[in-house]
Structures are given as C-alpha cells and as structure tokens.
Amino acid sequence: MRKRALSLALIPLLLFYAIPVGAAEKEQRTWKDEIVYSLLVDRFFDGDTQNNGDANVNDPSTFNGGDFEGVTKKLNYLKDMGYTAIILSPIFANDANGYHGDWVADFYKTDKHYGTMEEFKKLVNEAHKRDMKVIIDFQANNVGPDSAWLNDPKKQDWFHEEKKISKDGSQTDLETGWVDGLPDLNQDNEETREYLLDAAKWWITETDIDGYRINKVQYVAKDFWKEFVDAVKSEKSNFYTIGDVQGDAELISSYKETGIDAFMAYRQNAELREAFAAPDKELKPVFDAFAKSEDELGGNAHQGLFMDTQGMPRFTKDAADHNENPGSRWRMALSYLYTMPGVPIVFYGSEIALNGDIAPDNHKLMNFKTEQELVEYITKLSDLRDMYPALVKGDMELLYEEGGASVFKRVYGDETIVVAMNNTTETQTINLADKELESNKELRGMLNGDLVRSKDNSYSIVIDRETTEVYTLSPKSIINIPYLLVIGLVLLIFGIFIALVIKRSKRNQPK
Structure with a gap:
C-alpha cells in the first residue's frame, strides 16, 4: 500500500515534466x-x-x-x-x-x-x-x-x-x-x-x-x-x-x-x-x-x-x-x-x-x-x-566603463549576455539606456541571482563591491496566476487523496 501511495505522489511531478521546455541545440565543439x-x-x-x-x-x-x-x-x-x-x-x-x-x-x-x-x-x-x-x-x-x-x-x-x-x-x-x-x-x-x-x-x-x-x-x-x-x-x-x-x-x-x-x-x-x-x-x-x-x-x-x-x-x-x-x-x-x-x-x-x-x-x-x-x-x-554560446563565440561590445566599474555585452545570434563588473570598494549603480540594450526586457543574474527589469526604457544595475554578475537578456517573466492555481489545486487534491489512502491502510492493519 505504501508503494502505491508513493507512485500516486509521483504523478504531479510527471505533470510538471510534461510541460515542454525549449533547449538550444549544442553546436559542434571548437577550440x-x-x-x-x-x-x-x-x-x-x-x-x-x-x-x-x-x-x-x-x-x-x-x-x-x-x-x-x-x-x-x-x-x-x-x-x-x-x-x-x-x-x-x-x-x-x-x-x-x-x-x-x-x-x-x-x-x-x-x-x-x-x-x-x-x-x-x-x-x-x-x-x-x-x-x-x-x-x-x-x-x-x-x-x-x-x-x-x-x-x-x-x-x-x-x-x-x-x-x-x-x-x-x-x-x-x-x-x-x-x-x-x-x-x-x-x-x-x-x-x-x-x-x-x-x-x-x-x-x-x-x-x-x-x-x-x-x-x-x-x-x-x-x-x-x-x-x-x-x-x-x-x-x-x-x-x-x-x-x-x-x-x-x-x-x-x-x-x-x-x-x-x-x-x-x-x-x-x-x-x-x-x-x-x-x-x-x-x-x-x-x-x-x-x-x-x-x-x-x-x-x-x-x-x-x-x-x-x-x-x-x-x-x-x-x-x-x-x-x-x-x-x-x-x-x-x-x-x-x-x-x-x-x-x-x-x-x-x-x-x-x-x-x-x-x-x-x-x-x-x-x-x-x-x-x-x-x-x-x-x-x-x-x-x-x-x-x-555567446560567452564563447559572441561579439563583444563595451557598454559602460568608469573607474573600476564596467558593463559589456556578448551577442551571438538571438542570445545576449551582459556582464557587469564592480572592481571598487563601494556599491555601484549603473544605468543603461534602451539604445544599449533592447527595452521592455529583463536582466536575469546567473551568478548571484540578481534581477533587473527594464523601466522607462532603461536598466538600473546595482552591483555590490568587488562583485561580478552575469545576466541573460530575457523577455519579462509573467506570473501565470491561473496556471499556478490549477497546479496548486491538483497538488492539494492528491495530498488529500494520499492522506486518505494511508489512513485507510492503517485502519485495515490487524491489531
């Protein structure tokens, strides 16, 4: 009965994995x-x-x-x-x-x-x-x-x-x-x-x-x-x-x-x-x-x-x-x-x-x-x-450089990676206009988890002292509330169902 309950618990996970995820095909490796x-x-x-x-x-x-x-x-x-x-x-x-x-x-x-x-x-x-x-x-x-x-x-x-x-x-x-x-x-x-x-x-x-x-x-x-x-x-x-x-x-x-x-x-x-x-x-x-x-x-x-x-x-x-x-x-x-x-x-x-x-x-x-x-x-x-691939094969363009802080981007095909470096002892705020980065998108930090959204056609990057952040330039993420509610409801129903199965199995065990 316990194995059956475990199998049922895996079903919601399989639903998640059934959601299609796009992945770029790896190019042939070069030096x-x-x-x-x-x-x-x-x-x-x-x-x-x-x-x-x-x-x-x-x-x-x-x-x-x-x-x-x-x-x-x-x-x-x-x-x-x-x-x-x-x-x-x-x-x-x-x-x-x-x-x-x-x-x-x-x-x-x-x-x-x-x-x-x-x-x-x-x-x-x-x-x-x-x-x-x-x-x-x-x-x-x-x-x-x-x-x-x-x-x-x-x-x-x-x-x-x-x-x-x-x-x-x-x-x-x-x-x-x-x-x-x-x-x-x-x-x-x-x-x-x-x-x-x-x-x-x-x-x-x-x-x-x-x-x-x-x-x-x-x-x-x-x-x-x-x-x-x-x-x-x-x-x-x-x-x-x-x-x-x-x-x-x-x-x-x-x-x-x-x-x-x-x-x-x-x-x-x-x-x-x-x-x-x-x-x-x-x-x-x-x-x-x-x-x-x-x-x-x-x-x-x-x-x-x-x-x-x-x-x-x-x-x-x-x-x-x-x-x-x-x-x-x-x-x-x-x-x-x-x-x-x-x-x-x-x-x-x-x-x-x-x-x-x-x-x-x-x-x-x-x-x-x-x-x-x-x-x-x-x-x-x-x-x-x-x-x-942009970090390997992409063209490089320096977007900002002042003192010990800099921002540059690497572009390869449709992929844009932005690298912000703060080689100073103070937190730096760097503003980039839409002429340097496509507007109405967001920068997703891959090293430290930072997130910078386009606002008024510009990006305001705040970066800590002696820190580097590597961003992907991506479409703005939208929270799909109806989708999350459905997934939450499915999880709740399965949770209740599993609890009932376990409770019944305990009741049927010989005393």
Missing part, C-alpha cells in the same frame, strides 16, 4: 569552446611513489614527485570544475634537476620521474574518455645545459655558437643567442630541423595528443614554425598550436603568418594583473589592451587569456603585496577570463590562491585540501560558458 587548466607535472600530484627516485619534496629546485599517474588520478577533479583541456609542462626526458621540463635531454622519451610512455598514453586515453583534450609544451629552442649532444662530434653543427643575448639585440640575435645560457639549437641545420619535426609528429601518432603549446616562439625563425605547424597538422588536421610569444600585440601578431592557431595574450596579461591586484583601479587599460590585441591579431587567431604562468610570479602575490584578500581578487580576475573573448587558461593552484614569487617559489606543490570557495566559483563560471 574556442575549451576551458584550459595548465599544470606543472612535477608539482601537481604524486600518484606513484615508485618512480620518485631522487625526488625531494623539501628542495624546490629539484624534482618533487608529481607524475602522469597523479594527473590521471585527478582528471575527475579537473573535469568537475569544468575544464575541457589540460596543458602539461614539457614531459620529455630532462637533465638532472630539470623538473620544469626546459632542459631537454631526449625528445623521444618521457622523463623517468613522471613515468613511462605507457603511463602517459593511459593519461591521454583517460582524458579522452572524459572528453578532455591533452596539450603538451614543446621546447624547440634549446636543450639542457648538460646535453650529451654538446660532446657528440656528429652534432657540432646542431647548435649556434655560444653567446648571450643583449637587451637591445636584433631579431637575428634573439634567434641565435643562448637564452638563459642554454645550448641554442640551430634549426637552419637540416639534421636538427628534421629531428625536431619528426619528434613533433611522432608524439602525435604515438600518443594521440591534441596540441602543443610552443615555448620561446620568438627565439626561433618563423620559417621553421611554418614548417612545424604544417608538419603536425599533416598528422592530425585539428591539432592545436598555442604560441608563447612574450611581447606586445604587434610582436605577437607578426607570428600569425606561421599558421599558429592561438597565442598567449601577454599584452593583455600585464594590464589584467595591474587592474585586478587591488580594488579601485581603473579597468580602461584592460579594455584598451583587449581592443589593441583584437585590432592587431584579428581574423581567426584566438588568444589565451591568463593571469600567470610557470615563468612569472603568481597573481596571488600581486594581491598579497597590496594587502588584499586573494580570494576576492581571483574572483574578479577569473570573471574576466571566463566572460571575455578568448580561451581561459588557468595555472594550477589558482583555485586555491597558491602564492609564490619567481621560480621556483611559484612552483609550490599543489594542495587539494584547502578552501573550496574558489573551486565552486570556477565551476559556476564554467557552467555558464557551457550553457551560453
């Missing part, structure tokens, strides 16, 4: 749709202590134990936050203490501290099962300081002559000098060139990775990168290449001709770090940097938006230097990364506001047992990007 988590393999998670060897967690200048198995075990952690792709620091075999991956010893082997080739293939396979892409850093500029190649008579022509790069050096000096004192590879040498190109293709066919982040792009000639991009895409047509060019928008745009798909947005990064390190800083330089980057790059050259990388101090340190709460600063910064045009790239530990100065201080071990507030916020932002 613009990705949300990327970048990590230093050695510092992320130690999943297999058997491969630690000489690793020492108390020495930040050497290997600390992170490995492929550790990344594999944390894929669900990353997937739950909404990340759809991961970038791994260089995984090739390195010289002693080359935990960062920059001191390559062999381009065809994994570093023994990270695990075997089979364990790396398992990582890629498990990521693909979760519909996540795997990108690895590719270092084509140099090898490690103790490379065996330096003492190989057959490879003397594989290197440029040892020399430092002056601060005002020419492009030729940049491409032939020894960066950070590391042996500089001569890509004009046919054997060197073929070795690097063959290695790049081999990793794709051998492991089915999805992309390369190409390091030190401006230190290698453009003709090599053109051939490099053609080579990797010949193995996998949708293979992704992200160029790490450290310079202004004009310099970065000059490498667009190489065919590299996207670039790390360094010019925007400088302004982002300055603006979001503390409240009450103007956002105009941020949007000016975005506009200049868009103007210089244009076309299909996507940009990777980021706050920090393994080569710079942590953004958390910027906030701490201003005596600010890193959590609130990160929420503002992440809101920008996830809602502006570009692919958000988040460095490991940002979700726990990991601190650190220059390397190796910025390469601390990841801690998975800390405050989850930022993790939850990142998850919300990821859900919004997944739910609303």
